[in-house]
Amino acid sequence: xxxxxxxxxxxxxxxxxxxxxxxxxxxxxxxxxxxxxxxxxxxxxxxxxxxxxxxxxxxxxxxxxxxxxxxxxxxxxxxxxxxxxxxxxxxxxxxxxxxxxxxxxxxxxxxxxxxxxxxxxxxxxxxxxxxxxxxxxxxxxxxxxxxxxxxxxxxxxxxxxxxxxxxxxxxxxxxxxxxxxxxxxxxxxxxxxxxxxxxxxxxxxxxxxxxxxxxxxxxxxxxxxxxxxxxxxxxxxxxxxxxxxxxxxxxxxxxxxxxxxxxxxxxxxxxxxxxxxxxxxxxxxxxxxxxxxxxxxxxxxxxxxxxxxxxxxxxxxxxxxxxxxxxxxxxxxxxxxxxxxxxxxxxxxxxxxxxxxxxxxxxxxxxxxxxxxxxxxxxxxxxxxxxxxxxxxxxxxxxxxxxxxxxxxxxxxxxxxxxxxxxxxxxxxxxxxxxxxxxxxxxxxxxxxxxxxxxxxxxxxxxxxxxxxxxxxxxxxxxxxxxxxxxxxxxxxxxxxxxxxxxxxxxxxxxxxxxxxxxxxxxxxxxxxxxxxxxxxxxxxxxxxxxxxxxxxxxxxxxxxxxxxxxxxxxxxxxxxxxxxxxxxxxxxxxxxxxxxxxxxxxxxxxxxxxxxxxxxxxxxxxxxxxxxxxxxxxxx
Numbered sequence: 001x002x003x004x005x006x007x008x009x010x011x012x013x014x015x016x017x018x019x020x021x022x023x024x025x026x027x028x029x030x031x032x033x034x035x036x037x038x039x040x041x042x043x044x045x046x047x048x049x050x051x052x053x054x055x056x057x058x059x060x061x062x063x064x065x066x067x068x069x070x071x072x073x074x075x076x077x078x079x080x081x082x083x084x085x086x087x088x089x090x091x092x093x094x095x096x097x098x099x100x101x102x103x104x105x106x107x108x109x110x111x112x113x114x115x116x117x118x119x120x121x122x123x124x125x126x127x128x129x130x131x132x133x134x135x136x137x138x139x140x141x142x143x144x145x146x147x148x149x150x151x152x153x154x155x156x157x158x159x160x161x162x163x164x165x166x167x168x169x170x171x172x173x174x175x176x177x178x179x180x181x182x183x184x185x186x187x188x189x190x191x192x193x194x195x196x197x198x199x200x201x202x203x204x205x206x207x208x209x210x211x212x213x214x215x216x217x218x219x220x221x222x223x224x225x226x227x228x229x230x231x232x233x234x235x236x237x238x239x240x241x242x243x244x245x246x247x248x249x250x251x252x253x254x255x256x257x258x259x260x261x262x263x264x265x266x267x268x269x270x271x272x273x274x275x276x277x278x279x280x281x282x283x284x285x286x287x288x289x290x291x292x293x294x295x296x297x298x299x300x301x302x303x304x305x306x307x308x309x310x311x312x313x314x315x316x317x318x319x320x321x322x323x324x325x326x327x328x329x330x331x332x333x334x335x336x337x338x339x340x341x342x343x344x345x346x347x348x349x350x351x352x353x354x355x356x357x358x359x360x361x362x363x364x365x366x367x368x369x370x371x372x373x374x375x376x377x378x379x380x381x382x383x384x385x386x387x388x389x390x391x392x393x394x395x396x397x398x399x400x401x402x403x404x405x406x407x408x409x410x411x412x413x414x415x416x417x418x419x420x421x422x423x424x425x426x427x428x429x430x431x432x433x434x435x436x437x438x439x440x441x442x443x444x445x446x447x448x449x450x451x452x453x454x455x456x457x458x459x460x461x462x463x464x465x466x467x468x469x470x471x472x473x474x475x476x477x478x479x480x481x482x483x484x485x486x487x488x489x490x491x492x493x494x495x496x497x498x499x500x501x502x503x504x505x506x507x508x509x510x511x512x513x514x515x516x517x518x519x520x521x522x523x524x525x526x527x528x529x530x531x532x533x534x535x536x537x538x539x540x541x542x543x544x545x546x547x548x549x550x551x552x553x554x555x556x557x558x559x560x561x562x563x564x565x566x567x568x569x570x571x572x573x574x575x576x577x578x579x580x581x582x583x584x585x586x587x588x589x590x591x592x593x594x595x596x597x598x599x600x601x602x603x604x605x606x607x608x609x610x611x612x613x614x615x616x617x618x619x620x621x622x623x624x625x626x627x628x629x630x631x632x633x634x635x636x637x
Contacts, residue, residue, distance in 0.1 A: 062528075065518065070560050073568040088145065094117055126145060132179060132184050133188055142322060154284040154434075158285070182239060206312060206313075207258065220298060233285055235287045240264075258308035272288060279436060318395070320396055324376025325376040330431060335366060341420070375402070379395055393451075407435055517592075523596075556595065
């Protein structure tokens with residue numbers, strides 16, 4: 001009998017144990033923390049010069065908390081801050097005084113004059129480098145302007161479709177000739193861009209697109225044929241980033257692979273349908289775009305032939321983070337509007353603001369806005385560091401949390417306003433309609449939850465595989481490390497990743513929250529390991545389990561962001577930092593207990609897990625394609 005087969009029963013014996021006990025014995029902190037950390041932050045002010053290991057979110061799956069990645073909270077330089085203030089002021093003024101959102105919503109289009117103003121402000125070239133006529137903003141600065149632009153959903157989508165996805169392929173994967181040819185007119189807004197991926201038979205499954213590009217006989221063009229649906233800016237765009245199937249020869253065999261193309265409307269054969277009549281973001285242009293024998297020069301391929309799927313994923317992954325700041329901008333405006341109403345409206349001889357259930361709604365909205373902001377700017381700061389950082393998991397988490405948080409917050413705001421919020425004479429119902437799309441586009445939240453979980457599980461699987469190989473070799477040290485860990489977990493081990501203590505990075509006022517975070521991270525890693533032991537490669541089919549994995553990770557990242565941000569705020573003495581600490585501690589406590597419950601549900605044979613019942617209910621309904629219960633008024637006698 002091998003050593004591995006002897007040890008595995010012991011390993012398995014500890015797999016079902018419940019998640020650990022509360023931590024005790026928190027170390028004391030130095031009273032000089034605040035002064036020490038002010039200098040610490042000053043020394044790190046130019047965060048763009050700092051490198052990162054690019055593995056914060058993924059390493060959480062293997063019980064690693066890389067605090068250097070997320071502490072201190074990213075900062076921009078004084079020069080960048082001053083430049084940003086100069087940009088923000090005219091944009092705010094324009095949106096407050098010149099943008100008529102009610103008219104845009106009613107007419108289902110953005111007026112020519114409004115579009116002209118947006119172009120004059122440089123908003124069509126926010127992230128295009130200055131050498132090509134753009135503003136050359138960092139991700140952080142782009143996120144800040146996004147807070148203002150989000151006050152009109154149609155404009156926000158138009159600008160986002162143009163630069164966050166429409167021209168982004170040229171920006172991140174185009175060659176110098178392509179950039180020089182197309183970016184200047186895209187930066188000025190003379191040309192508008194669109195991103196063409198979705199098809200009638202291909203939504204979330206982007207790899208199944210059928211649009212085809214065939215190389216011409218002379219080898220100078222690709223002939224493009226196919227249809228794309230629900231394309232933002234589709235009816236007004238001059239430049240399209242189009243994804244199509246192409247023939248590629250690999251190892252002597254012909255294969256179908258997706259390629260990315262820059263397509264000009266002027267090439268011919270490009271037509272579009274009428275604008276879609278949508279629930280929300282009505283002023284943005286959304287329509288079907290058709291390509292019929294469109295001749296695309298071979299020099300208009302983005303990247304390599306057959307490399308289009310990777311280009312598409314990189315485009316989508318790079319833009320999702322900004323949904324945190326745009327959602328927060330909208331919620332902060334709603335808080336302002338509804339607070340004024342709640343503090344003046346009286347019922348039962350009391351202001352609405354005096355009722356506990358109304359206060360709870362404001363606390364919820366404020367927490368959500370704070371967390372969205374924190375996650376968005378932490379992620380933006382990561383992306384602004386040198387190199388080509390892979391923040392795809394972090395950006396996806398920001399998108400999922402913020403889109404769902406925005407929907408819940410707008411719903412709460414309407415509840416505070418009562419009948420007033422339901423009337424079209426006021427902007428509130430428009431906010432509700434506009435924000436519903438956030439959970440659908442740029443990757444549905446269901447797909448993104450699977451992406452978040454499976455990306456991390458794959459990372460953990462590689463790590464686990466290397467340990468199993470060592471066990472198979474008879475590595476006694478690895479075996480005893482594994483069993484010892486299980487024993488310590490069973491006895492309620494003390495977890496310490498160095499967030500607190502004399503050399504800690506979290507402020508003392510956030511010590512309890514930091515400990516909650518550390519414990520969640522440790523037991524999250526154990527939970528992931530158990531799932532991999534239990535399901536192996538078939539874990540990809542366990543979507544209900546993966547949803548919980550994703551939810552826990554999103555909460556952990558949110559906890560990280562608020563603790564880091566609040567620590568910075570109190571350490572450098574920002575106004576109202578005590579309020580930030582209160583928000584961070586409140587959120588972290590709730591997230592901690594929520595995470596623990598979800599991880600308990602992920603244990604084998606957990607009585608709290610009802611997944612099998614859920615599957616049975618769905619199977620019976622879908623088999624009949626109807627609600628199957630008898631009507632309560634029916635009789636059998």
